[in-house]
Structure formats: structure tokens, C-alpha cells
Amino acid sequence: MPSQQQARAQASAISSGSAAAEDEAAPAAPASQLRTLFDRPRLSPGQRRIAQYLIDHLTEAAFLSITDLADRVGVSQPSVTRFAAAVGFSGYPALREKLQAIALGSIGGPSVSEETGNELQAAVDAEIENLENLRRDFAAPGRLIDIGRKLSRSTPLTVLGLRISASLAEYFAYAARRIHPDVRLVTRGGSVAYDALLQSHEAGGTWVLAFSMPRHAQETLTAVRVARGAGLRVALITDLALGPLADEADVTFATGTGSRLVFDSYAAPGLMASALLQAMTDADPERTHARLEEYEQISEQHQFFLKD
Template identity: 85%
Template sequence: MPTPQQARAQASAITSGKAAPEAEAAPVSQLRTLFDRQRLSPGHRRIAQYLIEHLPEGAFLSVTEIADRVGVSQPSVTRFAAAVGFSGYPALREKLQSIALGTFSGAADENRGNELQAAVDAEIENLENLRRDFADPDQVIDIGRELAASTPLTVLGLRISASLAEYFAYAARRIHPDVRLVTRGGSVAYDALLQSHAAGGSWVLAFSMPRHAQETLSAVKVARDAGLRVALVTDLALGAVADAADVTFATGTGSRLVFDSYAAPGLMAAALLQAMTDADPERTHGRLEEYDHISEQHQFFLRD
């Protein structure tokens, strides 16, 4: 077992391109696989991102040094090690050192691009998976028809999921006569859901992105208990919120950066909107024509 000084020297030689030809597996890919096993909090992702960007140096830092460089507490580093499946930081560091010393290749590192490019690559993969799911569009078409027929239609998105819900509700109001947006949890959400059902609504479209809010699960259960059916757009086909919904559309989220990105869930939302427009083309045409007239009359938008 080399001393830390010897290990650092060996790692330095590897990064300068002097490694043996047979040691050319990409360590960054190994780290991503290691860290992607569990859904990490934003703070833990900062640690993961630092280790990816500073391999092999980071593999030989102490828990105190990692905490100082990332700007987190020492317990956060220890919890991060546990979150990715290790008994503690020493066990994780041993794994990091084995990756840094055994598989690093300057050429592989060059080919992988930077972290922003890796984030784009991950989203491309999510979109490719969604494309395969759309090979059988029947469920999207069927739910789009149900959402179009539900009057009122409630759209639910709490905490970080609110942005997706707001996008969907904004567009849906152009083609649907009564869309009710719920972005506050607790009793406010409960009131809105109960009122929607009392007014004749039959469906709720809910968005639940990680980290999944307890309030979302509670609201979905209230909706179901009230007699509403729930279509859920989320990142996991399994889990408490998915189990509580009637229909689940699972799409991958980009998790390479500190905060998630939502290319695939955004496209899923757009696909459901398309299905709603196709479900009642006459109503869609009439409402869009009317909106174009009003927007032109009041100059909502800049002229091209």
C-alpha cells in the first residue's frame, strides 16, 4: 500500500499522461456511476461535483479538507459518504483512491468534456428514453382526453415543481375554459382540491420533482379521497407519490448539476398539452382564435 505522498505522486504522473496504456478506463464515468446510485440532496451534489472535478487530488483529502473546499460541514461530508453507500468517509476515500490510481487516463478525461457538457449529455439520454416511451403514445392520448374533459381541471405543483405546473397551466388556459393552478401546500391546496371536485372537476394533473415534497403526497391523497383522479408527472415510476396516483408518467430529470434540470418532464408536459388540443379540436381552435384576437387588441406581445 503506497503512502499518501507516493499515491499523490503516482496520481500526478497518471494525470500528466505517463500512465501505463492498460490503465485507461475513465474514472469520471466510474464516479458518476458511484454517485448516481442514490438521489442526492443539493448539498451532497456539491460534494460529488467537487470530487468529480478535482480527481485525483480530491481522493486524498481528509474529511476536514473536503468540507473546507466545498463549503459544507464535516458531518455533511460524512453523511454524503453514507448516502452513496459507504460506512463512512474513510471507506469512500479508499474507493476514490483506487479509482484515481487504477483507471485514470488523460485521454479519457479529455474526451468526456466538462461538467456542463456532461449535464447536457445526461439530458439527451433522458430525452432519448422518453422518445422510446412515446413509441406507444396511447396512454398520453387517453389522459390528454381525460384532462380536456375535466372542468375544472386542477394542476398541482408544490415547491420546486411549481415551475412545471405554472408552465402547463399557462398553456392549458389557452385551450381549456377552467384551469385551476395550485402551488401552495397544506390547507390551501386541500381547499382548492375540494372546491375543484365540488365544481365538477374529475382530474388533477400533479407534478412531483425531486426532492419530493411531503406536501405533494398529502395533496394527492386528499384529491383521491375527494373523488378526483390524479395523473402524475414525476421522475420515478415507483414511490409513495406514484403509488398514490391513478396514472404515472415517469421521466428522467437531469441530476449532474447542483440543482435538477427538467428537459424530459417539460417535454412530457408539452405532450399532454398536445393531447388535450387534439382531444377537442373545435374547442381548441375557437379558444386560440379568440385569444389571438384579444392579445392583438390589447397588444400583449411585441410585434416581430
């Protein structure tokens, strides 16, 4: 016969096992369910405001009429209808039914903060996942190394980034100018972009590096088509491996963007840009060394930077 101590240990083990099974069967916290429901990279900033309001005020918002919800968020009723369609529902009534099911299922459950942390922490978690995916892609870096070599040989090299993608293009072009003799940055669309692309080809350029982040600009697609029509090849850094832009590009590097906040964050695309810069430096190490040494001398001479 087991001792009292053994009996207590067995009871504790049974209790722990039951608790673990209950935890595994328990549904995700309401905020997690909503973030999964609303995690669409093509939501506009206005639509993300609606999503954030629903996450923050679920138990109340799930029972609001479309008029009341629009008033609370500060958007129009058609905006709420478009939001419902954007996240996969036939209309606001279908979305509200789903919200009510989540809200009613959360009564008596653990708090959002206990399960998921706050919205900023969730945004960081999403970016960590994007970087983990990129790390797996880098396990076979042959394609990236090859494109880095081709970008290095293109003189001039054109870097294209319109609207919100301009910041990534500016970063890449700024760094690339340290190691490449002729980098041309295009951050304006329309005829300005056309002129720059045509001139780049006439000057002997062979490649364009284009950035396209959500929401994808129509003028970016047009510029890529102009580049291809002029005889330039296009390497594209974007968030989607499929779609019109990827179809037009010669090679696409698809990396996830952080879409948890009102405006996207670009940890993975920024790292992809840095990796391509590294591939360019490795493609011509002698030129890289000479140009960096020359730049250091100039920057020291003219005191570009503060001394540590």
C-alpha cells in the same frame, strides 16, 4: 512471399487491432466513473457540491481526511458522512477507499477533457439520454392520449406543483388555459392546497395533474392523498415509476431528470408536459380552435405581444 508493402499493411492492421482491443479493455475516465458513482437523483444541492468537488479535484481529494474535505467544500463533517451513505457506502472511509482506487488507476491515463468533455457537456449528454428514453416511450402513445382526453374533459382541471415543481405546473397551466375553459393552478401546500382541491371537486372537476420533481416534497404526497380522498383522480409527472407518490396516483408518467449539475434540469418532464397539452388539444379540436382564435383576437386587440 508478400511484398514489403503488403507486410507493412499487415503489421499496421495488427497494430490497429491491438490498439482497438486495448481501448475496449481500458477503464472509463476517472470523471466518468465518478459521475456514474454519484448519479443519484435524490442528492441534495449540498451533496452535489461535494460530488462536484470530488470530480474536479480527485487526485487530491481522494486522500483528504473527512475534516479536510468538509473544510474544502464548505460543509459540515456530518454532511460528508450523509453524502457517503447517499451514494451507497457504509461511511466516509469506504468512500475514500473507492476514490483512491479510481485516482491511482488514473495515473498516466488520458485526461478527463479528452475522454468526456467538461461537466456541462456531460449534463447535456445525460439529458439527451433522458429524451431518447422518452422517445422510446412515445412509440406507444395510447396511454398519454387517453389521459389527455380525460384531462380535457375535467372542468375544472386542477394543476398541482409545489416547491421546485411549481415552474413546470405554471408552464402547463399557462398553456392549458388557452385551450381549456377552467384551469386552476395550485403551487402552495398545506390548507391552501386542500381548499383548492376540495373546491375543484365540488365544482365538478374529476382530474388533477400533479408534478413532483426531486427532491420530492412531503406536502405533495399529502396533497395527492387529499385529492384522492375527495374523489379526484390524479395523473402524475415525476422522475420515479415506483415510490409513495406513484403508489397514490391513478396514472404515472415517469421521465428522467438531469441530475449532473447542482440543481436538476427538466428537459424530459417539460416535453412530457407539452405532449399532454398536445393530447388535450387533439381531444377536442373544435373547442381548441375556437379558444385559440378568440385568444388571438384579444391579444391583438390589447397588444399583448411585440410584433415581429
